[in-house]
Amino acid sequence: MDTFFEQNTSFFLDNPKLAEDFQKIVSVTKFPKHFIIHESGKVCDDLYIITSGIARVFYYREDKNITCHFAAEQESITAIDSFIQRKKSKYYIEALEDLEVLKISHSDLEKLFTSSPKFEHFGRLFLQQIYIDLVERLDDLQLKTAKERYETLLEKKPYLFQRVASKHIASYLNITPETLSRIRGK
Amino acid sequence: MDTFFEQNTSFFLDNPKLAEDFQKIVSVTKFPKHFIIHESGKVCDDLYIITSGIARVFYYREDKNITCHFAAEQESITAIDSFIQRKKSKYYIEALEDLEVLKISHSDLEKLFTSSPKFEHFGRLFLQQIYIDLVERLDDLQLKTAKERYETLLEKKPYLFQRVASKHIASYLNITPETLSRIRGK
DNA sequence: AATTTTACTTGACAATTGTCAATAAATTAT
DNA sequence: ATAATTTATTGACAATTGTCAAGTAAAATT
Numbered sequence A, B: 001m002d003t004f005f006e007q008n009t010s011f012f013l014d015n016p017k018l019a020e021d022f023q024k025i026v027s028v029t030k031f032p033k034h035f036i037i038h039e040s041g042k043v044c045d046d047l048y049i050i051t052s053g054i055a056r057v058f059y060y061r062e063d064k065n066i067t068c069h070f071a072a073e074q075e076s077i078t079a080i081d082s083f084i085q086r087k088k089s090k091y092y093i094e095a096l097e098d099l100e101v102l103k104i105s106h107s108d109l110e111k112l113f114t115s116s117p118k119f120e121h122f123g124r125l126f127l128q129q130i131y132i133d134l135v136e137r138l139d140d141l142q143l144k145t146a147k148e149r150y151e152t153l154l155e156k157k158p159y160l161f162q163r164v165a166s167k168h169i170a171s172y173l174n175i176t177p178e179t180l181s182r183i184r185g186k
Numbered sequence C: 001a002a003t004t005t006t007a008c009t010t011g012a013c014a015a016t017t018g019t020c021a022a023t024a025a026a027t028t029a030t
Numbered sequence D: 001a002t003a004a005t006t007t008a009t010t011g012a013c014a015a016t017t018g019t020c021a022a023g024t025a026a027a028a029t030t
Helices: A009-013 A016-024 A082-087 A107-113 A117-145 A146-156 A159-161 A166-173 A179-185 B007-012 B016-026 B080-083 B106-115 B119-144 B146-156 B159-163 B166-172 B178-183
Strands: A024-031 A036-038 A046-052 A057-059 A065-072 A090-095 A099-105 B027-029 B036-038 B046-052 B055-061 B065-072 B094-095 B098-104
Touching: A016 A107, A016 A117, A036 B036, A046 A107, A057 A166, A065 A166, A065 B119, A065 B159, A082 B119, A099 A107, A117 A146, A117 B065, A117 B080, A117 B119, A146 A179, A166 B166, B016 B027, B016 B106, B016 B119, B046 B106, B055 B166, B065 B166, B098 B106, B106 B119, B119 B146, B146 B178, B166 B178
Parallel strands: none
Antiparallel strands: A024 A099, A036 A090, A046 A099, A057 A065, A057 A090, B027 B098, B036 B094, B046 B098, B055 B065, B055 B094
16 A cells, blocks of 8 residues: 555654645645546656545556556555656546545656655655555466455455446456456355 | 666766765675575565576465566566565575675665765665566556567566576466466467 | 486366356436 | 436356376486
8 A cells, every 4th residue: 555655744744844845846636536637648747645536547458448556545646657757658547536636746756855865765765665565466466366366455455346446446456347247246 | 677777887987986885885795506595584684786697586375486576687686575674575585597696785775875865866766667667567467468478578588588497487477387388389 | 327306398178267248237418 | 317328247158278197308416
């Protein structure tokens, strides 16, 4: 999970000056349900921390719509390929519910990192955290069966099954909607 | 790939002082073929940059030996869960050939990061790079067929097929040795 | 070099998951 | 509320990949 920011509020609480610097580059933004926040083929300049609602990252492969990331409250979302490499993205970002986010631009974030080693350090810790998350997901995908992947996700992110269309969960788990339906039907 | 260090030698060349600081914490070490450099259940204190040879990270799942990372010359290897989180690792690291590495301890690396924002910055960039690599691998595993995953690896790391046992490549691709043999037999 | 061990290949068959089609249910639009 | 559209479920069948077993090849050990 990247409830990392939540866990690290102490970082800001201990440092009113840093909290202020951070506040300055963050803007509260809202998107309606179904809104495409970012489109494939464009450079993604923003990172979002969700304060309310749920969103997904997806892309197309042979006409199929593949979800590769979900984010809900306290989690972050961006078109990571583009945000990091500053190139055109293969990903879309979609609001799956009405969304309220903290928006942070890449350039402001880089300035923040440059302005203070403490932020640079924080950025590195953040990347470490999401790297570990990704390693776990890869291990899951690498050798669990469809049913096991379903059960793992049910445990890690149970709210998805209440709030998100099954077809998105199916593609995230790398199975067809039919197979997911059969797994759920026990 | 994490030929990242190679590409970033300019970082050190431009900064003789930084290069010197880096040199100080690096030690050249050798391991013979088949040597288990790190064992599951222990905390991994070292990061290795390979200068000669090839190594793999693996773990056990239900008695099956699963390879989840390969590294060759100019690439880095560690038990990433443990190195980042400072907890017992699920992974083993094994030398698949006689190995010569640059060894860097976690504590020295952290000191280096703290000593200079430039290093902290470099650490963040390094993590960004390996994060992107991992995202690509996840995308591959998420929806390519066994044959496509084979072809992708053949393109990205052709030397593996000359230097590494097929069974390791098979588990890395999440297929059985039998299936890999059939794919190769065209 | 010979022996032992380990790895690779091939075949027959089984299991898992996917595809296609039809229907039911749910959501969205009118 | 009703109609239209999208999504989810279910069945029949097909395709991909896995399992098990046997034999061959290669590598490691003596």
